Amino acid sequence: MKILYFAWLRSKIGVPTETVELPAEVTTAGALVEWLKTRSPRHAEALANSKVVKVAVNQEHVPYDHPISATDEIALFPPVTGG
């Protein structure tokens, strides 16, 4: 599964994108965020406050209980600040 990071999540984690092998038990956006925290101290720090970690699945905003699968395009980013 390919994961994209944007804004300060990208700079804190240190990469704009990474490909991960998803464990079978990780089936929702929220579970993915929890699992990603275990990958490194940088991930854990960047993802610590879930209030400011938003998830998009296939370029749509989704809540944490949204299901995910290996073929989805997943992006994690802070609340948006355009306009």
Add this chain to the structure above:
Amino acid sequence: MAIRVQAEDFDVGTEYAAFTAGRTSIGGVAMFVGLVRDIAGGAAVSAMTLEHYPGMTERQLEAIEEEARRRWPLDDVLVIHRYGRLEPGDRIVMVATASAHRDAAFESCRFLMDWLKTKAPFWKLEATPEGERWVEAKESDDAAAARWAQ
């Protein structure tokens, strides 16, 4: 309809002229232009870099336009949003709406900006004398978008 996400600047007069050319059913156009401010949260801002999520940005803006057209009788909609490095005074965003009557134009223009600010995946990085900092989302923006909930 037009959604444009671009690094280049745009000319408001040129855009307005193209938007209304030959469209005599239009009774009114509402426009909003957002600019880079030179001060934010008490700190001087020397530059702002806008990052976005190519693909999702266009998709979200198209969905927002679709929703505006569902709610108001609009002749046309234009959304231009820039990304990359901008300086104080530079144009960031332009929204224009055209309708037979002013209420639809005014209301839909405001709606498009309010929704864009909470749904379009853009992030602002400000350069200040203390260094660079990512702009934080405002609760007031969420409240502005929530007013349009149906």
